[in-house]
Amino acid sequence: MNKINNKRVVIIGAGFGGLELAKSLNKKKIDVTLIDRNNHHLFQPLLYQVASSALSPADIAAPIRSIFRYSPNIKIIMNEAVSIDTYTQTVRLNEGSVSYDYLVLAPGSRHSYFGNNQWEKFAPGLKEITDALKIRENLIESFERAEMSASRHDKQKNLTFVIVGGGPTGVEMAGAIAEIARRTLLPDYPLIAENEIKVILVDASSQLLGAYPDALSDYTKSALENMGVEVRLNTRVSDISENVVTTNNGTIEAANVIWAAGNEASPLIKCLDTQMDKIGRAIVDKYMNIPGNENVFVIGDSAFCTDEDGKEVPGIAPAAMQQAKFVADVILHGKSKHFKYRDKGMMATIGKAKAVSVIGKFHSKGLIAWLIWSFIHIFFLIDFRNRLFVMSEWIWFYLSNNSGARLIVNGKRKSKENLSKSKVEC
Ligand SMILES: Cc1cc2nc3c(=O)[nH]c(=O)nc-3n(C[C@H](O)[C@H](O)[C@H](O)COP(=O)(O)OP(=O)(O)OC[C@H]3O[C@@H](n4cnc5c(N)ncnc54)[C@H](O)[C@@H]3O)c2cc1C
Incomplete structure (x- = not known):
């Protein structure tokens, strides 16, 4: 060359x-x-599964240098x-x-916290692996604290999970937390009762998944409710402080608040x-x-x-x-024609065997949509190793309700994407 x-x-x-x-x-x-x-490419659509302990970080990331190992014209700088x-x-x-x-x-x-960056400390968002690990560790630590709690009030606070934002990420997070909390974690904590676990999804609008057809939004809401998620629509968050979410419909005390409301x-x-x-x-x-x-x-x-x-x-x-x-x-x-976007559809998963998808005029929900979602996500994962691992983890989780990614390795982890600490100088 x-x-x-x-x-x-x-x-x-x-x-x-x-x-x-x-x-x-x-x-x-x-x-x-x-x-x-970062030294890795991240498959963000499955990040919520790391946050909810269903997958390990390495399952959804691949080192950039390995991807271009045989590409002499591509230099990598981390x-x-x-x-x-x-x-x-x-x-x-x-x-x-x-x-x-x-x-x-x-x-x-x-x-984005719409000008309220101080909320980030109490309500992490989900964008990087460090965010997912932080959310995962908060979730498991809350169960540990609830199990040890002498006060009823503290126990309830630790077992309340609030997800702010009813778009695809919020819906996926709420469904995954409800499943993991009730099916995977609960059996390991003998002093916690199922009815003590509260998962609340709040959204300022009158519908979940606003970009989807009404029938699929309604299906999503009732599927989440059947999984034990309390969906609070028309609920606008006005403040978030330590363990407290203030909304136009009252305050919620929760040790776990996850932000999925804006970018x-x-x-x-x-x-x-x-x-x-x-x-x-x-x-x-x-x-x-x-x-x-x-x-x-x-x-x-x-x-x-x-x-x-x-x-x-x-x-x-x-x-x-x-x-x-x-x-x-x-x-x-050189320049030729205008960029043309080919819309290949959209999909969101709600939980085990439950998803919604819109592909052209074909709208689906439930198991069919979930199978389409699973196939597409496996197909687009970056390398063969990840595909194999994710597929086997899912099959295992589907059959046993058990996930392996539940270790707490750094309870004091800080998010790399801390908004107030970005080094960008513009
Ligand atoms: C939780 C979540 C779930 C999602 N689910 C879906 C889904 O199901 N389907 C779907 O189609 N889309 C989904 N998305 C959206 C999708 O991931 C994004 O649209 C897509 O990643 C955008 O690609 P991008 O290349 O613009 O940015 P990204 O994929 O975000 O990549 C940006 C890269 O730039 C690097 N970077 C940023 N700033 C700097 C800097 N200053 N210096 C050096 N490097 C930098 C970052 O480390 C990162 O690797 C989801 C997103 C999230 C967060």
Whole structure:
């Protein structure tokens, strides 16, 4: 390969978008530098299963270096990008800097507390493995404290789990906690009674899964209720402090509060000095470029993008991957047509053998939707080892209600994604 004239492409983020882009540029006459602050690619759609102890972190993550072991044109840097200078075409990292001819930002999003970052300490969100482990450890520690509790009031507080946000992540978390708490943990704690476990899902709107058809939203609500989840709709959270959630419908005392109510783009987008939407995503043009910068692209959850028909492209994994393939094509072959999003549908799981899915005009619920969901999630896991492990864990969990990922290894773990401690300097 003649390295002298190769274009230098720098990709920030090895999530769904960045990884797919690097794969599309693999073994091409391009020097790719793929930067991520973590050493692994994470399959976020199954993160809630790590948080609820159904899976281990290694089941849903893969080391980035191994993925590109046989890719001589792809250099991996494990570091955090902290600022960008589009004039000198340089990305500054925590340690050192990298120059580019083309820059593609795929740093994703993180949870947003709508200006109330102080809530994060009491209500962690779910975005990284460290978040999932923190939630998992809180869950198991609460059972331990409840088992030892001399006061009824403390016991009830430790056995109350509040999930804020009724979108797919909130629904999945609520269903998984209800199942794990009642079926997996309860038999190991002889002093806890089933009716003492309270799982409460709150949402400000009048429906769960707002983007889904009404019939599937209603099904989701009744499926969760049958699993023992109390669904409180039209309930807006106004404050979260230690063990207390305040809403317009009263306060809830709970030792476990999980935030699944909002997202905002990576703060790195601010470094681009370009127009952003209200959740901080860069507003990109039809080639995924930021206006006035033909060599800077933003893809995935950090981009606000409309497709040919003027419809907003959703912030989901398939959209990030399609945008990545499109940008690879622009870099390799030049600009041609408008980015076109192919909607492959949406799905959310509720619990064992219960899910909802919308694929074109085909709407399904219950076992059929769950089988589709399981098949698709196994299929898209990054490597064969993960597929095999997840499949065997699920079969075991399905048959025995028992999960192996229940160790407490670091009760004082801190979330890496602590909003107040981000090192990004823009
Ligand atoms: C809990 C959860 C469940 C989800 N479930 C589904 C689902 O079922 N189906 C679905 O389609 N989508 C789902 N999503 C959404 C989906 O995961 C995202 O849409 C998708 O990951 C977006 O891809 P991305 O490449 O934009 O960002 P990401 O996949 O988030 O990747 C961003 C990467 O950038 C890295 N990074 C960020 N900032 C920096 C920096 N400054 N320097 C270096 N590296 C950085 C991060 O470490 C990360 O690896 C879910 C998301 C979550 C959190």
